[in-house]
Amino acid sequence: MYIRTTEIQGDPADIDDGVRLIREEIFPAVSAMEGCVGMSMLVDRQTGRCLTTTAWSSEDTMQASAPAVRPLRDRAERALGSTSGRYVHQWEVAVVHREHATPDGACARLTWLSGGSLSMVDNAIDMYRMVVLPQIKDLSGFCSASLMVDRETGRVVSTAAFDSREAIEASRDISAGIRDRVVRELGATLDNVEEMEIAFAHLHVPEMA
Numbered sequence: 001m002y003i004r005t006t007e008i009q010g011d012p013a014d015i016d017d018g019v020r021l022i023r024e025e026i027f028p029a030v031s032a033m034e035g036c037v038g039m040s041m042l043v044d045r046q047t048g049r050c051l052t053t054t055a056w057s058s059e060d061t062m063q064a065s066a067p068a069v070r071p072l073r074d075r076a077e078r079a080l081g082s083t084s085g086r087y088v089h090q091w092e093v094a095v096v097h098r099e100h101a102t103p104d105g106a107c108a109r110l111t112w113l114s115g116g117s118l119s120m121v122d123n124a125i126d127m128y129r130m131v132v133l134p135q136i137k138d139l140s141g142f143c144s145a146s147l148m149v150d151r152e153t154g155r156v157v158s159t160a161a162f163d164s165r166e167a168i169e170a171s172r173d174i175s176a177g178i179r180d181r182v183v184r185e186l187g188a189t190l191d192n193v194e195e196m197e198i199a200f201a202h203l204h205v206p207e208m209a
Contacts, residue, residue: 001037001093001205002062003148004054006073011081012048018080019043019199022052026072027202030054033068035061038203042108042196050080051110051196055093055205062090091148091157094125096208097133098144106143106198107168108161111179112191115154120186124156125149127182135178136160141167146205155191161198168195 010018019041027039035057042051054069056062077086113124128147136145143161150156160175162168183190 001096001208002056002059003091003093003205004056004062004069005089005091005148006052006076007087007089008050008052008077008080008082009084010048010050010077012045014079014081015043015045015048015050015199018050018076021076021079022200026076027200029072030065030069031202033061033065036065037205039200040198040203041200042110043199044194044196048080049194049196052076053203055203059090059092089150091150093146093205093208094149094156095128095133095145095147096205097137097146098207099137099142100144102143102161102198102201103163105165106161106163106201107165107195108159108198109168109171109175109193109195111158111160111193113156113158113183113186113188114191115156115186115188117154118151120154120188121149121151121156123186124182124188127186128158132158132178132182136171136175139167139171139174141170156188165197 022041037055040053141162145160147158
């Protein structure tokens with residue numbers, strides 16, 4: 001399974017318009033493409049940052065969809081009031097675990113790491129399965145977790161979804177302790193940690209834990 005992420009710096013005032021466009025027009029168009037297995041959108045309403053994700057059954061179908069997806073991405077960028085362009089990245093899906101679907105008001109914590117080596121990526125996958133998942137899935141309000149990797153650049157990003165803003169805030173200290181251990185043992189660089197609202201969630205990536 002593969003994922004394409006698009007990061008857009010939008011205008012906070014235009015977030016609702018962008019979410020509406022994704023839900024009503026872009027998602028139906030993308031989901032009709034061969035190999036598409038869903039789409040999601042995360043937003044930070046204070047900063048205007050948006051992260052849209054499309055999931056694909058194979059790398060080939062993801063690559064083949066690029067020409068058709070590009071004009072849809074342009075429309076989303078305009079609807080979100082972006083003036084600074086976008087950043088598109090492709091990932092391999094390494095781990096997926098779900099306890100239950102995300103309800104309205106759910107939030108996600110994204111952790112971005114880099115290490116520059118294939119061995120770091122493989123070790124990160126093992127640690128996520130054996131160390132991270134067993135601890136975070138017992139946290140109050142936990143919904144799901146995933147790990148995406150880029151073997152060429154040595155980057156990984158994990159996403160942990162919780163059913164409310166209160167739940168994700170309550171999990172911060174425990175999550176920070178887990179994160180510190182992982183970064184230390186992997187010898188990785190912590191690039192960013194961010195918490196975002198799950199504005200739209202229709203990903204159908206199968207369990208891969």
